[in-house]
Amino acid sequence: xxxxxxxxxxxxxxxxxxxxxxxxxxxxxxxxxxxxxxxxxxxxxxxxxxxxxxxxxxxxxxxxxxxxxxxxxxxxxxxxxxxxxxxxxxxxxxxxxxxxxxxxxxxxxxxxxxxxxxxxxxxxxxxxxxxxxxxxxxxxxxxxxxxxxxxxxxxxxxxxxxxxxxxxxxxxxxxxxxxxxxxxxxxxxxxxxxxxxxxxxxxxxxxxxxxxxxxxxxxxxxxxxxxxxxxxxxxxxxxxxxxxxxxxxxxxxxxxxxxxxxxxxxxxxxxxxxxxxxxxxxxxxxxxxxxxxxxxxxxxxxxxxxxxxxxxxxxxxxxxxx
Numbered sequence: 001x002x003x004x005x006x007x008x009x010x011x012x013x014x015x016x017x018x019x020x021x022x023x024x025x026x027x028x029x030x031x032x033x034x035x036x037x038x039x040x041x042x043x044x045x046x047x048x049x050x051x052x053x054x055x056x057x058x059x060x061x062x063x064x065x066x067x068x069x070x071x072x073x074x075x076x077x078x079x080x081x082x083x084x085x086x087x088x089x090x091x092x093x094x095x096x097x098x099x100x101x102x103x104x105x106x107x108x109x110x111x112x113x114x115x116x117x118x119x120x121x122x123x124x125x126x127x128x129x130x131x132x133x134x135x136x137x138x139x140x141x142x143x144x145x146x147x148x149x150x151x152x153x154x155x156x157x158x159x160x161x162x163x164x165x166x167x168x169x170x171x172x173x174x175x176x177x178x179x180x181x182x183x184x185x186x187x188x189x190x191x192x193x194x195x196x197x198x199x200x201x202x203x204x205x206x207x208x209x210x211x212x213x214x215x216x217x218x219x220x221x222x223x224x225x226x227x228x229x230x231x232x233x234x235x236x237x238x239x240x241x242x243x244x245x246x247x248x249x250x251x252x253x254x255x256x257x258x259x260x261x262x263x264x265x266x267x268x269x270x271x272x273x274x275x276x277x278x279x280x281x282x283x284x285x286x287x288x289x290x291x292x293x294x295x296x297x298x299x300x301x302x303x304x305x306x307x308x309x310x311x312x313x314x315x316x317x318x319x320x321x322x
Contacts, residue, residue: 002027003027003028003029004027004028004029004069004070004285004288004289005029005031005032005066005067005068005069005070006022006028006029006030006031006032006068006069006070006071006072007030007031007032007033007034007062007063007066007068007070007071007072007092008030008032008033008034008035008044008071008072008074009034009035009059009062009071009072009073009074009075009083009087010034010035010073010074010075010076010097011033011035011037011040011041011043011044011074012035012037012040012074013074014074014097015044015072015074016044016047016048018072018074018095018124018280018281019044019048019050020048021279021280021281021282022072022281022285023048024282025281025282025285027285027289028285030048030050030053031052031053031054031066031067031068032053032054032055032056032062032066032067032068033045033050033053033054033055033056033062034055034056034057034058034059034061034062035056035057036057036058038057041055041057042055054066059083059086060086063086063087063090063092064090068090068092069092069093069288070092070093070094070095070120070284070288071087071092071093071094071095072094072095072097072281073087073094073095073096073097074097075097076167076168076173076174077099077101077102077173077174077175077176077180077181078102078172078173078174078175078320079173080096080097080099080100080101080102081101081102081103081106081107081109081110084096084101084110084121085109085110085113088110088113088114088116088117088119088121089113089117091117091119092119093119093120093121093284093288094114094119094120094121094122095122095123095124095280095281095284096121096122096123096124096301097123097124098123098124098125098184098185098188098301098304099123099175099180099184099301099304099305099308100123100298100301100302100304100305101305102175102176102180102305102319102320103305103309104302104305104306104309107298107301107302107305108302110298111298111299111302114298120284120287120288120294121294121297121298122280122283122284122287122294122295122296122297123296123297123298123300123301124280124281124296125185125188125192125280125296125301125304126279126280127185127188127189127192128188128192128280128295128296129276129277129278129279129280129283129295130276131273131274131275131276132254132257132259132273133189133192133193134273134274134276135259135271135273135274136189136193136243136245136252136254136259137192137193138274139252139261139271140193140194140195140245140247140252141195143249144249144250144252144261144263145245145246145247145248145249145250145251145252145261145263146247146248146249146250147226147247147248148194148196148224148226148245148246148247149225149226149227149246149247149248150226150227150228150244150245150246151190151194151196151226151227151228151229151243151244151245151246152228152229152231152242152243152244153186153189153190153228153229153230153231153242153243153244154230154231154232154233154240154241154242155182155183155185155186155231155232155233155240155241156233156236156238156239156240156241157178157182157233157234157236157238157239158234158235158236158237158238158239159177159178159181159182159214159234159235159236160178160208160210160214160234160235161235163181164210168181168212169210169211169212170211171211171212171319171320171321172320174212174319175319175320176212176213176308176312176319177207177210177212177213177214177234177319178212178213178214178215178216178232178233178234179205179213179216179232179308179311179312180212180308180319182232182234183216183230183232183308184304184308186230186232186241187230187304187307187308188304189243190228190230191300191303191304191307192300193245194226194245196222196223196224196226196228197222197223197224198220198221198222198223198306198307198310199221199222199223200220200221201218201219201220201221201307201310201311201313201314202218202219202314203216203217203218203219203311203312203314203315204216204217204218204315205217205315205317206235208235212319213312213315213317213319214233214234214235215232215233215234215235216230216231216232216311216315217229217230217231217232218230218231218232218311218314220307230311239256240256241254241255241256242254242255242256249263249264250262250263250264250266251263258270259271259273278295280296283295283296
């Protein structure tokens with residue numbers, strides 16, 4: 001396969017980042033775009049010089065007529081399952097924006113469908129490729145801080161203010177609020193860097209009168225003995241993100257991109273970070289070409305979906321029934 005022909009489902013927001021990274025790859029052509037908004041389609045074509053791409057208002061027409069090898073899904077969350085299933089049903093590879101789906105049942109069905117189709121299915125959790133989080137995962141896995149005993153993660157963002165009157169606050173499209181959206185990245189980091197298995201969850205949420213949850217505070221007990229707290233505040237004056245990974249021999253602290261390593265009886269250090277070698281889009285293409293395995297497979301993304309479900313259930317919250 002000398003050239004991989006890519007189609008997009010959804011051309012707003014995050015789709016631009018995928019297009020930028022894909023167009024840097026010599027093996028890739030973006031040949032088709034599907035979006036219900038004509039203005040979005042045309043703006044995307046103009047921005048990325050895709051005048052030769054075929055445009056569709058219906059993604060199903062694109063799958064039938066687009067002559068594609070793979071599809072990138074950048075649509076609202078609750079649409080991911082049906083669209084990804086249809087892509088795989090057309091024997092095409094698929095890259096799904098986070099979250100993979102809004103239920104573990106749907107995620108399991110997609111995993112099974114990908115196995116049957118023998119096509120690459122990857123979920124776009126970009127932090128798996130970012131130096132800060134690669135360092136944290138490698139340090140934990142190599143025992144730099146000893147056995148993990150606790151994790152505290154907090155994300156503050158003006159999400160409530162910025163998403164009012166958008167699909168992100170429509171439960172039938174978003175499948176949830178701040179936790180399902182930006183919070184999905186934090187849950188991803190927690191599970192991917194530590195390898196811990198959630199056992200028990202307690203949670204409280206506040207919607208501030210919005211149609212979806214905005215703030216959530218969660219405590220987690222893991223099978224391995226560690227505990228964690230996740231604090232997602234979507235009603236905040238700006239972005240601030242922190243992680244504290246504590247272990248029996250030290251801790252790793254992340255504060256808005258800055259990392260410090262502290263160990264018992266030793267000086268605090270700012271570690272040297274690894275160089276980035278790939279990203280969510282390049283790794284997707286490389287997996288299609290057989291250069292390496294799928295780096296963010298559906299089996300992992302399912303873990304994120306399951307913990308998200310556990311948090312909502314612990315709070316007695318059913319976003320799709322609001």
